[in-house]
Amino acid sequence: MTSACPGNDHGPGEPGPAPRLVVHPPDHRGWxxxxxxxxxxxxxxxxxxxxxxxxxxxxxxxxxxxxxxPALVDWRGGGPDCWTPPLA
Incomplete structure (x- = not known):
């Protein structure tokens, strides 16, 4: 993996920083x-x-x-299976 984004760049046994990749909550279209x-x-x-x-x-x-x-990706407003728009 390159350092283009994802992984937390820390050594084994070290507490890692917050994930560098953030997926925001679905919008009104589910995107x-x-x-x-x-x-x-x-x-x-x-x-x-x-x-x-x-x-x-x-x-x-x-x-x-x-x-x-979850150590690599911060899924906000639902996990990787959530692609539906929020209820109005």
């Missing part, structure tokens, strides 16, 4: 904004879009990145 280190990567319509964004940052093997690991 989710994705940010890394405060920089917008895009708007995801499904979980596979996030791997595409990571690959575009230069991350090697982005399709193998564990998007379900």
């Amino acid at each position: 989710r904004r994705v940010r890394c280190d405060g920089r917008s990567l895009g708007t995801a319509y499904r979980i596979s879009d996030i791997a595409v964004f990571l690959a575009a940052t230069g991350m090697e093997n982005a399709e193998d990145f564990d998007l379900t690991d």
Whole structure:
């Protein structure tokens, strides 16, 4: 993995910082904004879009990145299975 975004860059046994990859809550369409280190990567319509964004940052093997690991990804407003708009 390159340092293009994701993983927490700390050694084994060290407490890690907050995840660098943040997936924001679904909007009124069910789409989710994705940010890394405060920089917008895009708007995801499904979980596979996030791997595409990571690959575009230069991350090697982005399709193998564990998007379900809470140490690596901060899923806000629902986890990786939540893509429905909030109730009005």
